[in-house]
Amino acid sequence: MAGGWSRDGAVQDQIDASVQDAVKLARSRLPGGLGSVYCEECGTAIPELRRKAVPGVRFCVGCQSALEKHQTTHAGFNRRGSKDSQLK
Incomplete structure (x- = not known):
């Protein structure tokens, strides 16, 4: 049940879109291709079990x-907006 000017199912569409965005972001951060034997940052050897x-x-x-501590989190944006923001 949607309210106001939105159609039925719009809320679920917003939830689905937010989940898809989060999955896309997570997949973009996954490493791919050939790995390194030595760390690119500090040069220490990467254990074989980690490489596997x-x-x-x-x-x-x-x-x-x-x-990962320094990476910014993707907070997204308000897809729906609020009535207050539309009145300004």
Whole structure:
């Protein structure tokens, strides 16, 4: 049940679109291709088990953790908007 000017099912469409955006972002961050034997950041050897577990790995665990801490999260945007924002 949608309200206002939206059609039936619009809320679910918004939820589906948000989930698809999050999945697309997560897939874009996955490594691919041939991995490195040595970390591209600090130069230490990447353990063989990590290279097998994560195809295309380029960083050691420590550098990968530091990189992920500095990545910005994708908050998205309000697809629906609010009536207040439309009145301004």
